[in-house]
Amino acid sequence: MNHDAYPDSYIRGILNSVKTIAMVGISPNTSRPSYFVFKYLLGRGYRMIPVNPGQAGKDILGQAFYAKLSDIPEPIDMVDIFRASEHVMPIVQEALTLKPKPQVIWMQLTIRDDAAALLAEQAGIKVVMNRCPKIEYGRLSTEISWIGVNSRTLSSKRAQILGKGVQRMGLGTPKD
């Protein structure tokens, strides 16, 4: 995978297939970007599991914190890493020991570790680096267009409405 430019179909495929996301490094501070992303993805129907050793035993938005990935007692589809690049390798190494292994390892905006990415890809895991799943979901669902952001997508098909209520859009199929 070329980690400088991901096709929309690759990102949409990941966000359409994963259901359980463990977020490593989520802050309990509600003003931090990690909290924004956690809350947003929770609201889009993903099962979100917060991972932060300093918060183990507490919970956030009704979800129990775990100290580390291997403490989580259920299968994880995607690990979303909110730690600086130098901390990525041990997290990926730990993720590779999980049974079953996660399908996706995602590193947030500004975070990139090519060696860790290669290690994960050699184990058959899809990798995304230096991207935000909230921004990507917003971009591909058209929600982010409401705030004037250049989504870099064109389509003559309607965007899909997600579930009930207003102002919640779905990702659609890769054809769209």
Next chain:
Amino acid sequence: MADAERVPGFATLAIHAGAKPDPTTGARITPIYQTASFVFDDVDHAASLFGLQAFGNIYTRIGNPTCAVLEERVAALEGGTAGLAVASGHAAQVVVMHALMTPGDEFVASKKLYGGSINQFNHSYKNFGWNVVWADPDDIASFEKAMTPKTKAIFIESIANPGGVITDIEAVSKIARKAGVPLIVDNTLATPYLCKPFDYGANIVVHSLTKFLGGHGNSIGGMIVDGGNFNWTRKGQYPMLSEPRPEYSGIVLAETFGNFAFAIACRVLGLRDLGPALSPFNAFLIINGIETLPLRMQRHSDNALAVSEWLSKRPEVLWVSYPGLAGDKYNALAKKYVPKGCGAVFTFGLKGGHEAGVKLVSNVKLFSHLANIGDTRSLIIHPASTTHKQLSDAQKVQAGAGPDVVRLSIGLEDKDDIIADLEEGLTAA
């Protein structure tokens, strides 16, 4: 268009960017969402929107789905990361500076700008404590000399109104980058069809949408485009972006919104609190105008070149200032920055001075005598007797509005009819 590798061309973006069919009704043309407010699902949804945690619509002063299509359209055409539509080009400039400046700060601006910008910078900004320092676009070193530790931005126009001055964007951007400040380019006269300032190192683009983007003389509007290519996180330099914001319970915008944080700062701090929101109806008209932008700008430029060539051979005419003319002072810069054409607006001087100028604007029948540019119609004005009447003769000359100067904005009519009208105006007694 699922294939991310295929980058759509300019004409395709001008029609499609930002405008998918309406998700609930299937309306293909962007609807006019003529509403002040938008309902929330529940209290938590409302709180998420107000706290900037969810994308969505709250109140048309902060955002509106019709305006949002216009924002994404212009951002895509400029190659930026996000846009913010506001009530006018002047409002765009105020909102941009509000995000960058604190009282006592300075910015460096080209002294050859649209007269309305010169007025705004010289006078209105004084009340905010924002101090303009003027530099000369014909002497790039003057920008470097004007920089001080208080400088927060550089402001230029790609093609300046009305004199046809083309600024060396790349050279100025190097000075901005060295100083660690953003370069703001007013791209109104060129539009992204003729010139994309982000390709030359600009960081922020502003527009008067009233002119060529709208293109039909029917709506006032302005636009801010974020280039997504400036690092706002340097502590203390741009506190609107780099410091925890008390308005939003301590959010740091530059960390939260990645490469479109500047556009968000302009929206949630500037537009929200200063208030110059664009009407959704105006946004609708401007979106429709933009769909034909590439066709119109090429015709504007081709017509203007033909008219300027014709005028430069007329016995009544002393000089013509159009960068597209061979031998024009700015012709070399035009070949680099606006190779497809130099736009519609230019000035020329009449041998008969003030009296001849007044006579010409009175005698033309196709040209409309009014204070605007960028209409489908050809427009004419004699600045010395109208927009610049209050200035002394010396000030008029310095502003490019000497007694002999006439400004034209060439429209989309047949060029032979435009030329015939000018010929009649010049020869009538």
